[in-house]
Amino acid sequence: MTICLGIEGTAHTIGVGIIKSDKGRCQVLSNVIKGYHPEKGGIHPREAANHHATYVADVLSDSIKKAGVVFSAVDLISFSQGPGLGPCLRTVATAARALSLKLKKPLLGVNHCVAHLEIGRGTIPECIDPVLLYVSGANTQVIGFAEGKYRVFGETLDIGLGNCLDKFGRSLDLEFPAGPKIEELAKKSKTYVKLPYSIKGMDIAFSGLLTAAMQEKKQGTSVEDICFSIQETAFAALTEVTERAMAHTEKKEVLLGGGVACNMRLRSMVETMAKARGARFFVPSRNLCVDNGAMIAWLGLLMYESGIRMTIEDSMINQRFRTDMVQVAWR
Amino acid sequence: MNPNKILYLGAEAEIKTSVYLGLSAVEKRRIRKSYRIPEIDHMLISARTKEESKLIMEARIQGVAVPIIYDVDVENGIITMEYIDGHRIKDIIHRLTEKERKRICEKIGDGIARLHNNDIIHGDITTSNMILVDDTIYFIDFGLGCKDSEIEAKGVDLHVLMEAFSSTHSLYPQCFDYVLDGYKKRFQGDADVICKKIEEIVRRGRYRT
CATH class of the missing domain: 1.10.510.10 (Transferase(Phosphotransferase) domain 1)
Structure with a gap:
């Protein structure tokens, strides 16, 4: 078992990645990503699923071409089984099942959140046992390996941070995803407007922050100041929760993952925190941070090699597939 | 007791021994974090110091054994309280x-x-x-x-x-x-x-x- 093809499709991205195992390390042969951009508003699950259905074949053949392999060389098909939007997950699962049956190759559904962590461990040699701060549109979790499972030490109690940024961005008529533009606007300000900082134990909440930011905008506060303040408040809270999880688990590594991990201010805050604790800081390359097929392929391969198998009947998707439901047999 | 001995170093605060008006005491000092801007740092440290000392005092009034608060420095995030020897x-x-x-x-x-x-x-x-x-x-x-x-x-x-x-x-x-x-x-x-x-x-x- 050396080559695995993974299909990602939990939300707005359809991605096909092909990876190879090289002495326990992940070698990415290709990683093609295509994003659905709503004309207005946020992700419409059905529209996103239609997008994936339209482009999955193209992305698939593109990925095969870029990897320089033939279909028959693929040993395993894996796909994102959850968590995510039902219609998107079903579309991708269908594609993966069809491919598996056609090629007569085994099929494995994997957990999207765990894939974000494993791709960091698989592609960064010094990254052995990190606490992962995973921040994307829908997900915001602090994950670490403890007592045989990936456990969630802290997570959002309401919306993911990306979702919060997107919603605020929409009120400014920014294009989806709004994160990168908010980052640009934030750079133009140094004026902090007080916004709610919400940490409950190890968990975190962003809906109050979003409401307060919208209020500020209505009251005419400068958009740059609000963007600066949203970033400073939300990222400080994320960094604090991550540090607590590191202290609690006594781990000396921190890994970033998810689309929001592309934000340079978040990176610098987590890195500063890590340095102060004498811990190491890692972030995968951009196309492995965002939703992508390569991470799905790599986790599939790890699972398969540890002896995990899945029949077509067991491959049903799970919109609420929790990180701590995954049986970790490969560590 | 040796003053200024660090008893515990957590993610958020350090606890060290101290003396207050001749009494054995401990100091809980919240650590400044350089990753966040000073405005947020100051706001969090002072609000949490205030909140924690209020809770401790209220617990004591309700008959729960807690350390006696000797001093609260909201500005610098320090609570000085009774040393519990047990x-x-x-x-x-x-x-x-x-x-x-x-x-x-x-x-x-x-x-x-x-x-x-x-x-x-x-x-x-x-x-x-x-x-x-x-x-x-x-x-x-x-x-x-x-x-x-x-x-x-x-x-x-x-x-x-x-x-x-x-x-x-x-x-x-x-x-x-x-x-x-x-x-x-x-x-x-x-x-x-x-x-x-x-x-x-x-x-x-x-x-x-």
Whole structure:
């Protein structure tokens, strides 16, 4: 078992990645990503699923071409089984099942959140046992390996941070995803407007922050100041929760993952925190941070090699597939 | 006692020994974080210092043994309080006889119920945060505490201790039941509702082991 093809499709991205195992390390042969951009508003699950259905074949053949392999060389098909939007997950699962049956190759559904962590461990040699701060549109979790499972030490109690940024961005008529533009606007300000900082134990909440930011905008506060303040408040809270999880688990590594991990201010805050604790800081390359097929392929391969198998009947998707439901047999 | 000895260094604060007007004391100082802007840093440190010292004082008024607050420096995030010279429950629980363990655990439950009767949520009730002096149990570290009248908050508060017993003291699974016995006797609301809530919290996916 050396080559695995993974299909990602939990939300707005359809991605096909092909990876190879090289002495326990992940070698990415290709990683093609295509994003659905709503004309207005946020992700419409059905529209996103239609997008994936339209482009999955193209992305698939593109990925095969870029990897320089033939279909028959693929040993395993894996796909994102959850968590995510039902219609998107079903579309991708269908594609993966069809491919598996056609090629007569085994099929494995994997957990999207765990894939974000494993791709960091698989592609960064010094990254052995990190606490992962995973921040994307829908997900915001602090994950670490403890007592045989990936456990969630802290997570959002309401919306993911990306979702919060997107919603605020929409009120400014920014294009989806709004994160990168908010980052640009934030750079133009140094004026902090007080916004709610919400940490409950190890968990975190962003809906109050979003409401307060919208209020500020209505009251005419400068958009740059609000963007600066949203970033400073939300990222400080994320960094604090991550540090607590590191202290609690006594781990000396921190890994970033998810689309929001592309934000340079978040990176610098987590890195500063890590340095102060004498811990190491890692972030995968951009196309492995965002939703992508390569991470799905790599986790599939790890699972398969540890002896995990899945029949077509067991491959049903799970919109609420929790990180701590995954049986970790490969560590 | 050697002043300025660091007793504990956490993610958020450091605890060191000190002397206040000739009395043995401890200083809890919240650490400035260079990753966040000074405005947020200052706001968090002063608000949390204020909140924690208020909770400790309120707990004392309600008859729960807690350190006496000597001084609060909100500006620099320092609480100076009584040094509690005793043994952490964590370190002595295995040395007790079953009968004594039962008695101590019931006293713990009594203390938690007194807090909860006044909507004080400790936020981190573990066996490391309780100190036995003679026959009194002191509750320390209200750093994650808050005021909350919700059943959910009280259930979560007790659930933290339940987890501590099952992970750190798995040899004594009955301890938490003793705690609940003591809790039920003192709690003024319907303790069964709280117990049901704890069961519900256990059933939630994220807490299942």
